[in-house]
Amino acid sequence: MRRSRNNRSSRNKSSNSSNNSNSSQKTTSSSQLFPCTIDQLKQKLQETFNQSPDLSFQTFTVQQQKIAVFYLQYQINKDQLNKSILDTILSGNQQWDSQSILNKVPLGTGATKDEMDPIAKAIIQGSIGVYVEQDSEAIMFLAPELARRAVARAENESLVLGPQIAFTESLITNMNILRWRLDTTDFQTEKIIVGEDVPTEVRIVYLKDLANEENVNTIRQRIKELKVDDLPDSNILAQMIEDKSSSVFPQLLTTELPDRVCNSLTKGKVGILVDKSPHAIVAPASLFSFFESTEDLYMRWNMGTFIRVLRMLAMLISILLTPAYVAALTFHVEIIPSSLLVSLGKSRANVPFPPVFEALLLELLIELLREAGARLPTKVGQTMGIVGGIVLGQAAVKAGFTSNILIIIIALSALASFTAPSYMMGTAIRVVRFPMIILSGLWGLVGIILGLSFLIIHLMKLTSLGRPYLTPVYPFHLKDFDNSLMRLPWSQSTHRPLGNQPKKVKMYSEKKAKKKKDIDE
Structure with missing residues (x-):
């Protein structure tokens, strides 16, 4: 009796293992989309995008080959689609595959993908997909048509003296402005994606030779630990990562002025940019930094x-x-x-x-x-x-x-x-x-x-x-009064604020700044 029970149990185990292996093979085979037909790809894309009318799926026949081009309308650049992709593929007299299309299409943003999730994400970001029937992968060309607001004057922090441009809702534009103003290899950026349902790109910017690593690590850790569905704006991010959100006083400075961010970075602070937000975050911040204006620097001391x-x-x-x-x-x-x-x-x-x-x-x-x-x-x-x-x-x-x-x-x-x-x-x-x-x-x-x-x-x-928060009054730092409560002449303002804990405290020699020469010398 015992032997028969053991035999039955062994048979059940073997049958269960075979069933598990068959089910795993089915799941793996179902997860593998390519190679497939054009109709199968179209059906899978429509299921992924919930039959969205914005999804455009076009099929062309070139040299007896079926080639599919798919993208989201109003999300891609139509000139790049027509001139760079369609003209190249339709005018060619050869058999196409993914590598030949990548070599012939005059766009440097092409990348091959063989899974549906990366393909769908690329389409949402403004990519144009090209697939040759029964090929092992699809080609995604990034060609977004972004609705950007032109760079204009600041409305909430208007200045009389100094640069008049302000940040926009485009992260690419904002990064170009900072790169243009901080023309140095020490300018470092870190990319973090925040948001599970609606991913949003966040950039941490700082000067590597000046910013305190502890400040950068603290910001990086707090942003990565966020578990949110969506991140609409940088002001919301500032409330999420500040030290005490229950206080009525803001602990992180938000600004729409690129020159203020650049000036803060040169003093050893760290900046944060959020995509689709026209404001940047500057940290750490003290109470007195909220009463400072970059216009104070452009005036006489x-x-x-x-x-x-x-x-x-x-x-x-x-x-x-x-x-x-x-x-x-x-x-x-x-x-x-x-x-x-x-x-x-x-x-x-x-x-x-x-x-x-x-x-x-x-x-x-x-x-x-x-x-x-x-x-x-x-x-x-x-x-x-x-x-x-x-x-x-x-x-x-x-x-x-x-x-x-x-x-x-x-x-x-x-x-x-x-x-x-x-x-x-x-x-x-x-x-x-x-x-x-x-x-x-x-x-x-x-x-x-x-x-x-x-x-x-x-x-x-x-x-x-x-x-x-009350630095330089508490703890007391007399040298930091120049960067908070008052302004000294540029020849005497030779130190960065100690409250930021920068790697380099001294900016330049006070003796050299005061030294003057005649024209004849």
Whole structure:
């Protein structure tokens, strides 16, 4: 009995193994598409692209050979299709195969593929496929017709001095601009594909002799670890790879200016470009880098320093001016001068709300006008912002909802927040202003000090790629003040920022920069 059971089990195992081998042979044979007929290839392509009407599949007969040409309409360059591929194949008087077509067609982008997945991916990217019936592989010629926006002036970071070009949605165009501006062999790029359903190309750019390898490795690791279906824009990528995404303050700088990216790369930073996005990411970034502008470099050093200090003061005014008004009227009336107190009393005589509610109401009104002006068309939005602010302000004063002085203070705070060159940082300042107003309404100056303490502690804990966010103030680096809070003359600006941890700190000799010669020497 035992022998018979063993024999049966052995027979079952042998039959199972044979079935497995047969099934594996069937799967391998089914996965192998080539060689095949033209009709089989057409059916397989239509199944892959879900019977898409954009898929063009044409069959030609040359020297009694059937040759198929397939591509996606509106995705390929028709001149290259007609002049380079079809004219060459149809005018030839020979037997074609994949190698002869590659040798005869005057395009250097041809490559042979023998599996359906690479063929489908190449078609999506703008390739033209050519297949000779019963051949062992198909030829894919990359000839995309990309809908690119022409290089134009920057709209969000407009400059008076310096280069006027901005990035576009084409990664090829953006890489050409950077290559043109950084004409050196040290310029390095790394390609990473992000997105499982919709693959998107991401490029890491840096100068090999300057960029810190730890920064490059951190960015590379964070991007490769992303498991997302789609990556629409570089601003979304910045939120995914920054150190603390829950903070209202951005930790990675996004810009549409190629000269700003190039200037950052020469200081040892790393740039990130995303296909189909007109913005680049610069890392690491500090709080003060969001208040810098490349226009500061093109001005004289004393004017550039004045404008940078003015932006810092504008940030403090935007955060503290309205809370100080609420705290003074609610808890600390004695600090207001007597002459100003009389006018304040007259303007607030008919206002039925407490100062904190009055301030929050007007701040919300300003934000609504700003958002409406940004979403409407340009001409209508500008008119809406100006006319709406004047009309609503006067109507609010006459109706007794607010005072004249508070309207001036709110307008100054809003104007100060717009001085930040970075749109993300300006938005963060406006968001921080609301909790500061609430704290000043609850506890007066004590609430303001409490809010500032929490804000400073939060900024001290923030990092960008592991680098301190408040550098060079914390940790303190006096030499880095030239690249953040102020500007020195070019003869004295000889060091790269230590906060970026560049490989080469010194740019050039200060003695040689100061040395001057007469014409006769």
